[in-house]
Amino acid sequence: MKKHYIIFAGLVLMGIFYPQMFPGYLSVAITLLLYAGWATAWDILGGWAGQVSLGHASFVGLGAYFVAVGTSHYEIAPWWTVLMVLFAASLVAYLWGRLTFKLKGPYFTLSTIAIAEIFRLIAINEGWLTGGATGVFIMTLPEPFGLDLFSRQVNYYLALAFAAITVLVVMLISRSKFGYQLRAVREDEDSAMASGINPTTVKLKAFMLSGALTALGGGIYAIFLSFIEPHIIFYLLLSVQIALTAIIGGRGTIWGPCIGALLVVGSGEIFRTTFAEANMLIYGLLIMVVVIFMPRGIVGEPARYLIRRVYAKRAQS
Amino acid sequence: MPSALRADGITVKFGGVVAVNDVSLDVEQGKILGLIGPNGAGKTTLFNALTGFVTPQAGRIYLHGKEITRLPPYMRTRVGIGRTFQTERPFEELTLLENVLVAAFLKEPKRKKAERLAMDVLEKVGLADRYDQPALDLNLARRRRLELAKALAVQPSVLFLDEMMAGLNPPALKGMIGFVRQLTDQNLTIVMVEHIMEAIIALSDHVIVMANGSVITEGLPGDVIEDPRVITAYLGED
Ligand SMILES: Nc1ncnc2c1ncn2[C@@H]1O[C@H](COP(=O)(O)OP(=O)(O)OP(=O)(O)O)[C@@H](O)[C@H]1O
Numbered sequence: 001m002k003k004h005y006i007i008f009a010g011l012v013l014m015g016i017f018y019p020q021m022f023p024g025y026l027s028v029a030i031t032l033l034l035y036a037g038w039a040t041a042w043d044i045l046g047g048w049a050g051q052v053s054l055g056h057a058s059f060v061g062l063g064a065y066f067v068a069v070g071t072s073h074y075e076i077a078p079w080w081t082v083l084m085v086l087f088a089a090s091l092v093a094y095l096w097g098r099l100t101f102k103l104k105g106p107y108f109t110l111s112t113i114a115i116a117e118i119f120r121l122i123a124i125n126e127g128w129l130t131g132g133a134t135g136v137f138i139m140t141l142p143e144p145f146g147l148d149l150f151s152r153q154v155n156y157y158l159a160l161a162f163a164a165i166t167v168l169v170v171m172l173i174s175r176s177k178f179g180y181q182l183r184a185v186r187e188d189e190d191s192a193m194a195s196g197i198n199p200t201t202v203k204l205k206a207f208m209l210s211g212a213l214t215a216l217g218g219g220i221y222a223i224f225l226s227f228i229e230p231h232i233i234f235y236l237l238l239s240v241q242i243a244l245t246a247i248i249g250g251r252g253t254i255w256g257p258c259i260g261a262l263l264v265v266g267s268g269e270i271f272r273t274t275f276a277e278a279n280m281l282i283y284g285l286l287i288m289v290v291v292i293f294m295p296r297g298i299v300g301e302p303a304r305y306l307i308r309r310v311y312a313k314r315a316q317s
Numbered sequence: 318m319p320s321a322l323r324a325d326g327i328t329v330k331f332g333g334v335v336a337v338n339d340v341s342l343d344v345e346q347g348k349i350l351g352l353i354g355p356n357g358a359g360k361t362t363l364f365n366a367l368t369g370f371v372t373p374q375a376g377r378i379y380l381h382g383k384e385i386t387r388l389p390p391y392m393r394t395r396v397g398i399g400r401t402f403q404t405e406r407p408f409e410e411l412t413l414l415e416n417v418l419v420a421a422f423l424k425e426p427k428r429k430k431a432e433r434l435a436m437d438v439l440e441k442v443g444l445a446d447r448y449d450q451p452a453l454d455l456n457l458a459r460r461r462r463l464e465l466a467k468a469l470a471v472q473p474s475v476l477f478l479d480e481m482m483a484g485l486n487p488p489a490l491k492g493m494i495g496f497v498r499q500l501t502d503q504n505l506t507i508v509m510v511e512h513i514m515e516a517i518i519a520l521s522d523h524v525i526v527m528a529n530g531s532v533i534t535e536g537l538p539g540d541v542i543e544d545p546r547v548i549t550a551y552l553g554e555d
Pocket residue numbers: 331334335336354355356357358359360361362363403
């Protein structure tokens with residue numbers, strides 16, 4: 001576990017100096033950090049608790065809309081709206097979970113798609129609240145300590161802080177009682193109950209934490225884009241990308257979602273420039289290869305292989 | 318001795334099938350109740366009703382005098398029931414230590430202490446040397462012992478064991494019998510389902526025989542296995 005904290009400190013340090021080294025590549029880094037954070041947050045529910053959601057765009061959307069609508073319609077500073085949406089997203093996740101955790105496996109996943117669609121329709125149709133289908137512009141932002149929140153540099157450090165917070169939360173969880181309850185519920189709910197665990201409570205807590213963190217990233221995303229549209233931000237595609245990022249990297253691992261983000265965002269960027277038209281095709285193929293040959297993801301698969309080999313050896317000797 | 322577990326008139330139906338029919342039992346603290354009967358007699362279903370995994374259509378259940386009939390399974394664990402599953406259900410992706418740790422956290426929320434408790438329990442069941450192995454690759458005898466370790470790590474006052482001995486080779490069987498007996502020395506109350514008569518005779522203070530969901534007879538182990546009704550139940554009517 002200590003090694004994870006060392007890796008973490010190293011990465012954060014690199015992250016802090018990145019803008020000085022590659023000032024021309026800030027936008028792609030911001031995208032990468034946001035996806036790393038979202039996938040890590042998604043994984044608390046999807047990987048650690050084993051409840052695959054394809055509705056997490058709803059939480060990105062909640063965060064983004066709270067911040068954007070807050071500043072442009074009500075002149076509430078983003079730090080207040082972010083605090084509000086942490087609470088709102090937890091509440092939404094709680095109600096959402098209460099409603100759908102009776103469903104298991106793929107049925108739960110399908111229900112998340114349906115509920116996320118409701119959020120998208122609300123965002124499009126309730127124009128008085130959300131700005132409707134045309135979306136919301138963020139025209140002005142306060143300048144805390146003289147910082148320009150529109151600048152790429154500041155966006156970058158916000159995204160870095162977001163990714164770092166989610167990874168840190170997962171590192172803390174992974175060794176805690178709650179972390180083991182999550183794993184137990186994922187592996188076998190009956191067996192978890194025999195250990196005194198209430199699976200519904202554990203899943204609700206995971207969903208609330210996962211949703212709140214995802215919304216935090218959504219708020220930063222809104223500032224980064226400074227213009228948000230319901231079609232993009234509440235869209236199924238975003239939910240799928242978040243989930244795939246974590247799945248490709250390795251569900252239920254500390255670094256899997258980050259590696260996934262590096263691969264998905266990185267390859268997306270490279271393919272877009274190199275292969276132009278064919279980039280979606282190659283992107284799709286890449287995902288298929290990983291899912292078929294490494295069902296536990298890029299981090300999960302070798303880890304598992306190593307562990308099993310060690311024991312095969314020990315058993316022979 | 319006070320009654321540790323009492324059940325009155327438990328009935329469980331699955332659709333038209335009456336899996337458990339009006340079964341009552343009473344176990345004193347520190348004693349072992351053996352539950353036997355042919356396949357499909359309803360033993361596991363009775364277990365599930367007592368531990369909360371199925372809801373009985375009728376009957377009441379008391380643990381140390383307090384009614385637990387309506388408690389969900391995880392609440393029953395919290396008030397003192399531990400159980401194993403007939404087909405073992407380890408958390409396959411977790412190591413042996415982590416498997417037991419999940420259960421140990423119930424009474425010891427601090428990681429260090431929970432880990433020590435889990436390690437102690439693994440030691441007791443003889444799996445300590447493999448603590449960091451994934452549960453997935455265990456053989457049957459070790460899966461059984463892991464199942465037992467998980468049930469013990471919640472520090473129950475009443476322990477339910479569903480066919481812990483089936484399929485064990487003679488030395489492993491002997492080991493398990495010795496181990497279970499030793500548990501009652503610590504005042505643990507045990508309800509066990511078992512097909513292996515050797516284990517039932519060696520361990521039980523009282524035996525209940527079920528067939529087709531009903532109790533056909535009960536008493537001391539030595540008397541019960543001599544009972545002609547029991548022999549017919551096992552061998553069939555004709
Ligand atoms: N979930 C279920 N749904 C429907 N029928 C069930 C269910 N569980 C058990 N039964 C039926 O209830 C009866 C009792 O089964 P149970 O598993 O309790 O028997 P058992 O005594 O434990 O048998 P064994 O010695 O084979 O383990 C059987 O007829 C079985 O088919």
